Amino acid sequence: MASFPRRLAAVLSRRRSEGLYRQRLTLDSAQGPVVRVDGREYLNFCSNDYLGLAAHPRVVAAFQQAAATYGVGSGASHLVCGHSAPHHALEEALAEHTGRPRALLFSSGYMANTGILASLLQAGDYVFEDRLNHASLLDGGLHSGARFQRFPHGDVAALRTRLAAADGLKLVVVDGVFSMDGDTAPLRELASACAAQDAWLMVDDAHGFGVMGERGAGSTEAAGLGGAEVPVLMATLGKSLGTAGAFVAGSEDLIEALIQQARTYIYTTALPPAVAAASLASLRLLQEEAWRREHLANLVTRFRGGAQQLGLPLMNSASAIQPLLLGDAALAVRCSEQLRERGLLIGAIRPPTVPAGTSRLRITLSAAHSPEHVDRLLEQLAACWSGS
Numbered sequence: 001m002a003s004f005p006r007r008l009a010a011v012l013s014r015r016r017s018e019g020l021y022r023q024r025l026t027l028d029s030a031q032g033p034v035v036r037v038d039g040r041e042y043l044n045f046c047s048n049d050y051l052g053l054a055a056h057p058r059v060v061a062a063f064q065q066a067a068a069t070y071g072v073g074s075g076a077s078h079l080v081c082g083h084s085a086p087h088h089a090l091e092e093a094l095a096e097h098t099g100r101p102r103a104l105l106f107s108s109g110y111m112a113n114t115g116i117l118a119s120l121l122q123a124g125d126y127v128f129e130d131r132l133n134h135a136s137l138l139d140g141g142l143h144s145g146a147r148f149q150r151f152p153h154g155d156v157a158a159l160r161t162r163l164a165a166a167d168g169l170k171l172v173v174v175d176g177v178f179s180m181d182g183d184t185a186p187l188r189e190l191a192s193a194c195a196a197q198d199a200w201l202m203v204d205d206a207h208g209f210g211v212m213g214e215r216g217a218g219s220t221e222a223a224g225l226g227g228a229e230v231p232v233l234m235a236t237l238g239k240s241l242g243t244a245g246a247f248v249a250g251s252e253d254l255i256e257a258l259i260q261q262a263r264t265y266i267y268t269t270a271l272p273p274a275v276a277a278a279s280l281a282s283l284r285l286l287q288e289e290a291w292r293r294e295h296l297a298n299l300v301t302r303f304r305g306g307a308q309q310l311g312l313p314l315m316n317s318a319s320a321i322q323p324l325l326l327g328d329a330a331l332a333v334r335c336s337e338q339l340r341e342r343g344l345l346i347g348a349i350r351p352p353t354v355p356a357g358t359s360r361l362r363i364t365l366s367a368a369h370s371p372e373h374v375d376r377l378l379e380q381l382a383a384c385w386s387g388s
């Protein structure tokens with residue numbers, strides 16, 4: 001007979017038998033190149049703290065000072081009385097940095113994406129998404145009421161065909177840098193396909209913002225695209241900025257419409273003001289310290305060069321995300337565990353996060369790593385490979 005306890009037990013035993021069971025680590029330290037877990041130190045190659053700002057003294061100090069002034073809780077949603085001066089200052093700075101008229105903060109990237117898509121789209125519209133888009137974009141598109149179509153990863157020709165066949169308002173949505181593959185969307189080609197078919201382009205730049213582009217404004221800056229080509233630009237604060245939350249940047253009307261309609265903006269408590277103040281300190285650091293981006297790019301080159309020599313299964317990525325494609329889920333888990341024994345933290349990414357048969361080790365590099373850290377990573381990977 002069906003019951004909830006039986007259903008849960010079945011899910012758990014299936015996950016275990018398929019090698020897909022997930023468990024959390026509990027850290028006893030701040031994020032950084034070295035983290036402590038269960039009393040042991042590990043070299044950390046799985047964080048999204050790409051610029052090494054999550055525990056930066058200036059960011060921590062901004063957080064502490066704002067907490068002393070504004071307290072911890074924001075007290076309410078933005079539209080009631082939770083919107084404070086640090087939130088406002090951060091929105092203005094993000095708009096300026098991205099070259100857009102306005103920006104709007106959300107409490108998380110997941111909420112930003114679902115809120116944006118639900119507000120922009122209506123029944124009868126079309127939304128086209130790269131099939132490797134982040135779960136929050138896929139969920140937002142599926143639940144938006146619009147006709148939802150996935151196109152093959154990076155396949156602009158396939159997208160063009162679909163756009164031409166669609167009759168209605170059309171929104172194309174992609175990750176700027178794909179979170180599990182590390183490759184970049186063909187943004188210029190996508191923008192021209194959208195322009196030709198009168199479609200809007202939305203870019204989720206969670207992994208490009210802060211890292212890509214001359215000024216760290218992200219993948220769209222690197223591709224030379226502004227608000228005319230990418231009217232909806234979204235990015236998160238929890239990755240290269242090292243804090244938490246997300247924002248969308250765009251026109252005055254886009255932002256005002258989201259304030260009126262986005263349910264994930266309206267019906268939730270605003271981020272703590274201190275998180276906004278810390279994020280502004282991070283933004284200033286990424287603007288002042290271009291060396292972080294350059295150092296990170298050098299580490300990526302060093303890693304790829306070394307991995308190529310070792311014959312490791314690199315993917316087509318120029319970003320801080322450098323996955324090694326193993327295929328089998330159990331193999332990915334075994335490698336991740338062996339590396340853990342050797343003092344390295346690297347996540348095994350398995351279905352349903354990635355398609356079946358494409359399990360991988362997701363290695364991420366950070367400006368907080370030294371070249372020696374990367375060399376140690378390569379050494380341990382080599383040892384692991386020859387042993388397995």
Ligand SMILES: *Cc1c(COP(=O)(O)O)cnc(C)c1O
Pocket residue numbers: 107108109110111113134136175179204205206207236237238244245246
């Ligand atoms: C992390 C991520 C999100 C979600 O952002 P959170 O602030 O962690 O909720 C959305 N999109 C992409 C591409 C991401 O990598």
